[in-house]
Amino acid sequence: MRIPDTTLQLLRAIYRGQREGYLTLTAIHPSKRLPTPSRHIAITDKTTVHQALADLMTANAQGWGAYFSVALRQQPLDRWKRGGQSDLLTLPALFADLDGDLSTSFQRIQAAGIAGMPGPSAMVGSGRGLHLYWLIAPTADFHTANLVLAGLAQLLGGDVTTAANALRLPGSRNTKSEVNRPCQLLWLAEQRRYTLADFDSYKAEPPPQVHAASSTRWRAPPTLSDELNPALVEAVVDVLLRDYAGSIQKNGWIGSLCPCGHARDQPGRHFGFSPRHGAARCFGRHGQILLKELCTLIGVDPARYGGLYRKPI
Numbered sequence: 001m002r003i004p005d006t007t008l009q010l011l012r013a014i015y016r017g018q019r020e021g022y023l024t025l026t027a028i029h030p031s032k033r034l035p036t037p038s039r040h041i042a043i044t045d046k047t048t049v050h051q052a053l054a055d056l057m058t059a060n061a062q063g064w065g066a067y068f069s070v071a072l073r074q075q076p077l078d079r080w081k082r083g084g085q086s087d088l089l090t091l092p093a094l095f096a097d098l099d100g101d102l103s104t105s106f107q108r109i110q111a112a113g114i115a116g117m118p119g120p121s122a123m124v125g126s127g128r129g130l131h132l133y134w135l136i137a138p139t140a141d142f143h144t145a146n147l148v149l150a151g152l153a154q155l156l157g158g159d160v161t162t163a164a165n166a167l168r169l170p171g172s173r174n175t176k177s178e179v180n181r182p183c184q185l186l187w188l189a190e191q192r193r194y195t196l197a198d199f200d201s202y203k204a205e206p207p208p209q210v211h212a213a214s215s216t217r218w219r220a221p222p223t224l225s226d227e228l229n230p231a232l233v234e235a236v237v238d239v240l241l242r243d244y245a246g247s248i249q250k251n252g253w254i255g256s257l258c259p260c261g262h263a264r265d266q267p268g269r270h271f272g273f274s275p276r277h278g279a280a281r282c283f284g285r286h287g288q289i290l291l292k293e294l295c296t297l298i299g300v301d302p303a304r305y306g307g308l309y310r311k312p313i
């Protein structure tokens with residue numbers, strides 16, 4: 001399958017000069033019922049990147065959505081992982097995902113521009129909305145990047161995204177049955193390059209609970225379910241608080257962004273994790289999420305903490 005020129009143009013602009021890290025390409029079936037395979041390819045291996053893009057376009061022609069994760073990963077992860085924040089090496093672009101009415105989106109972009117927002121480096125028509133990209137000097141400050149991504153989303157009325165997110169590849173087709181339109185690069189202004197610091201005034205305010213939670217490390221309560229490994233539960237809570245805008249609720253649950261991703265999400269709106277039970281629930285379409293699955297989603301490796309369960313004494 002031929003790779004459209006515009007796909008390569010955008011990827012070249014984003015990853016120009018990268019000497020390490022892995023590009024994550026993912027095929028997502030529109031039904032969301034089929035498993036989601038990813039490939040993680042060394043960004044310096046142009047031949048394999050081209051082959052993987054051609055394969056992804058073939059899958060796209062068969063109805064799968066074609067995505068790439070903007071941040072490069074540290075390692076080639078396995079086929080069923082997309083990677084969480086702890087897997088990221090570097091983020092070479094900021095982005096915004098505007099899913100709503102196009103004329104409203106254009107008005108907001110224009111108003112934000114007049115108010116001083118740095119001009120986007122690229123605009124993509126996703127088939128249903130707009131994706132904006134700002135090329136930046138690659139950064140590993142994912143905490144600040146997430147605050148800026150949240151701030152840009154608020155300003156422009158976009159979906160909440162994080163540095164670990166994947167976006168639809170321009171040049172592919174949006175295969176959602178209700179959409180079925182091409183996702184296209186509308187324009188690219190490659191000379192517009194920024195640093196993360198240029199977006200300092202766009203950082204979203206983290207909710208106050210996050211400050212409180214991050215100043216004192218969360219500790220597993222003594223009432224933790226007997227079988228669960230407290231060190232692992234603490235690691236999961238830490239990642240939810242830090243990377244998914246989580247906060248500790250009165251009932252002891254952690255409310256945060258759903259790690260599976262939603263078109264519209266706010267911390268705690270869909271997703272909660274009960275540290276006591278080691279169970280997570282999305283009140284949106286993702287339902288019950290087992291601790292093991294949650295670990296995969298947010299990039300916590302249970303083996304590093306001694307496994308899912310407490311060692312028998």
Ligand SMILES: [Zn+2]
Pocket residue numbers: 258259260261262270271282283284285286287
């Ligand atoms: Zn969800």
